[in-house]
Amino acid sequence: MSPKRYIVVSSHKSEFPKPITFKKGDLLLVDEEYSGSEGWDNWYLCTTPGQEPGWVPGQIIERLENSHSRALEDYTAKELNVLEGELLIGSRVLNGWLWCEKTVSTESGWVPLENVKELPQ
Numbered sequence: 001m002s003p004k005r006y007i008v009v010s011s012h013k014s015e016f017p018k019p020i021t022f023k024k025g026d027l028l029l030v031d032e033e034y035s036g037s038e039g040w041d042n043w044y045l046c047t048t049p050g051q052e053p054g055w056v057p058g059q060i061i062e063r064l065e066n067s068h069s070r071a072l073e074d075y076t077a078k079e080l081n082v083l084e085g086e087l088l089i090g091s092r093v094l095n096g097w098l099w100c101e102k103t104v105s106t107e108s109g110w111v112p113l114e115n116v117k118e119l120p121q
Contacts, residue, residue: 006100006116008086014079014109020046020054021076028069030061038112040096057094080109088116 022028026048034043034055042058046069054077062070080100082088088111092099098116101108 003089003091004121005103005119006088006090006098007119008082008084008088008111008115009117010115011083012079012111012115013081016052016054016077016079018052019077019079020048020051020056021078022048022051022071022074024071024073026071028056028061028071030056030063030067030069033058038096038114040112042095057097059094076109078109080107080111082111082115087119090116090118 028046028048031045031047031053034040034045043055044058044061045053046056047053056075056077060072060075062072064070087103088100089103090098090100093113096113097110098113099108100111
């Protein structure tokens with residue numbers, strides 16, 4: 001996806017101050033699949049040594065044996081705190097979430113798609 005411009009239509013604040021972060025090839029232990037009314041399908045609660053559990057999109061998990069898996073790419077579950085009216089540059093959409101960067105800083109992270117609106121190019 002080429003970067004697109006978005007405006008925040010509803011503020012979002014992360015509830016996870018210590019997001020899981022890992023590199024391509026790191027081993028993961030996969031637990032439950034997310035199930036909620038939001039429709040965010042294909043997210044899995046994963047753990048990796050020395051970190052708190054975090055939600056990981058299924059597209060970047062290579063299943064091995066049992067609950068063990070390997071990361072197919074670098075990843076962070078960092079959510080971006082945003083306020084209504086802020087402008088963002090979005091570069092990736094996965095399972096109802098947008099990876100984006102604020103236009104007024106280099107701060108980046110995930111924001112629920114329902115909280116933003118794509119702007120005309």
